Amino acid sequence: MKLLINSKCFTSEWINQKKEALSGDPVLIEKVINAFALLGYLAQLRNDFVFKGGTSLIIHTDNIKRLSIDIDIVFGGDIFPFEEMLSQIAAKSPFTRFEEDERGERGLPNRKHYKFFYISSISDTEDSVLLDVVLDSIVYLPFTEEKIIRSNIFETDFDLPVKTLTIEGLLGDKLTAFAPHTIGVPFETQKGKIMTMQVVKQLFDLGELFDIATYFDKTAITFKETFIKENSYHLNKHTEAEVLDDTINLCHLICLAHLKGYKPKDDINKFEDGLKKLSNHLLGVQFSIHTEAKITASKVFYIASSIKNNKHRDFKKDRFTTDKIRQIKDINLPSPYNYLNRLKSILPEAFYYIWKGIEE
Incomplete structure (x- = not known):
């Protein structure tokens, strides 16, 4: 299991170059790079998940207009060996540790969140990226494809495919999320979190x-x-x-x-x-x-x-x-x-x- 992202991309010099080129927040740019490092490890260890959500847009187009920093996957297997795999990833650079983040939002009893921690090159303090896992069958996602993980935000050391939703698959999937009073992301959760x-x-x-x-x-x-x-x-x-x-x-x-x-x-x-x-x-x-x-x-x-x-x-x-x-x-x-x-x-x-x- 190798680090997909070239090591220079984790330096403050690279991140600040991208800040100027993209007119973006350097802390969020760094989060994107670390999120894809996490995805790279996942894709090397398993091929039975689908990468979805806003961050997956980054590998569909070079014309990125929003920095999305969470890795969202649908996984159809058993959670226990999956968590053992996460422990392996957390021991690899750039990560230092991981922990489960209890949330239970959007009425999903079989959704789990994990924070992966790293030392920020920008702030020299601990920061994290989030892995959002839906433990369910992936057969309800009808339009998927394999895409090579690449972006103009970072450089990779080798080609690595990941299964993701097609553009139309993402569009139909995200449409269900924009329904705040029914099944979508709410403006405020039942626990009072502003969304x-x-x-x-x-x-x-x-x-x-x-x-x-x-x-x-x-x-x-x-x-x-x-x-x-x-x-x-x-x-x-x-x-x-x-x-x-x-x-x-x-x-x-x-x-x-x-x-x-x-x-x-x-x-x-x-x-x-x-x-x-x-x-x-x-x-x-x-x-x-x-x-x-x-x-x-x-x-x-x-x-x-x-x-x-x-x-x-x-x-x-x-x-x-x-x-x-x-x-x-x-x-x-x-x-x-x-x-x-x-x-x-x-x-x-x-x-x-x-x-x-x-x-x-």
Whole structure:
């Protein structure tokens, strides 16, 4: 078992070079590098897990706009030999130790969290990265592929594949997480932990995934399969339509926020709190409630509404371009979305995706 990441990538010199090149927080850049060191060890020891979540986006595209620092995997085996394997990893550089982090969030009795500790080159103090493990069958994840672990954030000493979700698989999987009042990441846990930034992260990643996704049907299939599994963790309390409505309603509220004469609901106050907290995780981009978040919410509205209404969409054909502005010239959105008609002149892209979402 060898260290995948070249040793120079753990130095303060390398991390500060990446800070300048990416306009990113050096502490978070260092966390990304250590997270992938952890993934490298896991991938050498096991091939029966699926790497998913926001951090997996880093190996799908070089155009990374958000630093994600947790390793999320779905693992179908026995936890006891798995924990023995984690002990082996914790004894390897750059790590010094690991411990289980008791959380139990999102109604998952079979989810475990582990912190892997290392000495930071930036602060000379102990820091950690998180391994999030869902102990369950991976057969409900229908669209997976093998990707070589590589990124412009670090250099590797050898090629190492890992099983991950496809772009459409990630998009459908993450769509279930952006439903804060049903099965998704909540704004606040039952134990009172504030999760506003985590909710906003889901929306940001959904927008990034949508922009590079190709197949709507694969996205819809993954959503439906993941919904069944996630809903089972919530004692099957929700219907698929209720979860999609949860997503659609929040997207609608985000698009309404700060339009003249509209008073924000409580969810928007929480969402804006998450936006503020997310800012130092972004790489040289903005994500404002006035523009980017509205456009992204409209894209997610389009996907969720299309799945709910059993529409078969074509992402490539439907994707917004400036020539689509002619299509919406004479369009007026019906109730309850008529207040969003004012987006046509200020954010035509957001207006367009809302219209496509409700189009027959």
